[in-house]
Amino acid sequence: MSEIADKVKKIVVEHLGVEESKVTPEASFIDDLGADSLDTVELVMAFEEAFNVEIPEDAAEKIATVKDAIDYIEAQKAA
Amino acid sequence: MLQSAASDLGRRRVVVTGMGMVTPLGLGTENVWKRLVAGESGIDRIHAFDPSELAAHIGGEVPDGPTAEGKLTISDWIPVKDQKKMDRFIQLGMIAAIEAVEDSGWKPESEEDRCATGVQIGSGIGGLQTIYDASITVYEGRAKRLSPFFIPSALGNLVSGNVSIRYGFKGPNHSAVTACATGVHAIGDAARTIMFGDADVMVAGGAEATVCKLGIAGFCSARALSTGFNDRPKQASRPWDRDRDGFVMGEGAGIVVLEEYEHAKKRGAKIYGEVIGYGMSGDAYHITAPAEGHDGAYRAMFAAVRSAGITPGDIGYVNAHGTSTMADDLELSAVERLFGDDGRKVAMSSTKSAIGHLLGAAGAVEAMFSMLAIRDGVVPPTLNLDNPSRESIIDRVPHQAQERKVNIALSNSFGFGGTNASVIVRGV
DSSP, X not given: OOHHHHHHHHXXXXXXXXXXXXXXXXXXTTTTSOOOHHHHHHHHHXXXXXXXXXXXXXXXXXXXXXXXXXXXXXXXXXX | OOTTOXXXXXXXXXXXXXXXEEETTXXXXXXXXXXXXXXXXXXXXXXXXXXXXXXXXXXXXXXXXXXXXXXXXXXXXXXXXXXXXXXXXXXXXXXHHHXXXXXXXXXOOSHHHHHTEXXXXXXXXXXXXXXXHHHHHHHTTOGGGOOTTHXXXXXXXXXXXXXXXXXXXXXXXXXXXXXGGHHHHHHHHHHHHHHTTXXXXXXXXEEEOOOSHHHXXXXXXXXXXXXXXTTOGGGSOOTTBTTXXXXXXXXXXXXXXXXXXXXXXXXXXXXXXXXXXXXXXXXXXXXXXXXXXXXXXXXXXXXXXXXXXXXXXXXXXXXXXXXXXXXXXXXXXXXXXXXXGGGGGOEEEOTHHHHOBOGGGHHHHHHHHHHHHHHHTEEOOBTTOSSBSSOOSSBOOBSSOEEXXXXXXXXXXXXXXXXXXXXXXXXX
């Protein structure tokens, strides 16, 4: 697993208070990890802060799973 | 004055079937009550922040420590991930509400019962520390980093909201915000919500957490806090004493479960007492100072007595607002005026001498103390009342608790803005 994926996972565990084993790439923040809409806003902010990236609102709306987050951040970092 | 108004007799009766308390004397109603009656004080130098640059260095903070010892370990009550969504006043309110609801044994299963169960928990100020922290974030140019939980963490009615969500209570969801009168208004208004048939059960009370730098600094600027006893914290709150020099800020929450009498009886609930009277008034005088003779206090007490359908002589104990400020003697005058010669038979104490002034939670905690005084036949003391600034025929229970049979008790709370509220309770 990449360094970015590792860090994303850690942030999700911390912010949503879920077991690490549940944070699979396919896991949906809302459907599988118990997040509500405000939790996801806060998660995106935490990603922005941790990776020093800007995630505009329309992009944030498309980040529904752990993998979506990792892919988006990796793409930003590669650019 | 509405001398001719009818009393509330003939209405639905409202009893207390659950209690929860978080105060500077610890967690748990029985634990706090036992320590209060023993004459202990919860006032100390402030731990939450370094107070040395402020005039007041002392406060009543809820003591940290193991839950089993009646101390505060927030994670035992509220999951870490939810704590950031709740200012401390909400956390303290939730803990007291959990105790009260579980103590009552009321677990509505049907939709109908859930809709007949409401919440009315207020706060004098709301999430002050949360607002302070968020202001700094914005000031530092990080407005876009403001937590999405800032607003729901700061809002004054969010103990009511969170309690309803936790337990599925779908009845009236309300929240009083009347500064230091909040707790009494919450209980009185919630009782009337039941009397009018809008609910059968109401979880009611107040919560406050303003022993923070902004809170202490603000009340210091208003010249309201004690500043002369920083080296002797436990002597600082001294209602009616000639050396008193301001109130001591406390934090905490007091929550009761109010229930329609037949509803409580039918399910075999334990009943602490009955809310029989409630009175309110406004001073229309000054934003922080009470009017001469504390006429507003007199009118609130008078209205409560009238609504209870009793005479002042029926009252055996008064839990005074008694903040340890100049206003103490004004309240005393109003109480003397209310009781007349019957003042010789009544005991009045200020439990703020032990726990400080819990602002929006004060009235709720003190109404509960009044009910426990009736239950146990003991009235709690006024600590540090060494030399009353003036004499009175009213026994103000200096230093030590007194065994005393009390059938009916009155509790007063007055707030900035000139808002006054009194509630009367009796044993059942």
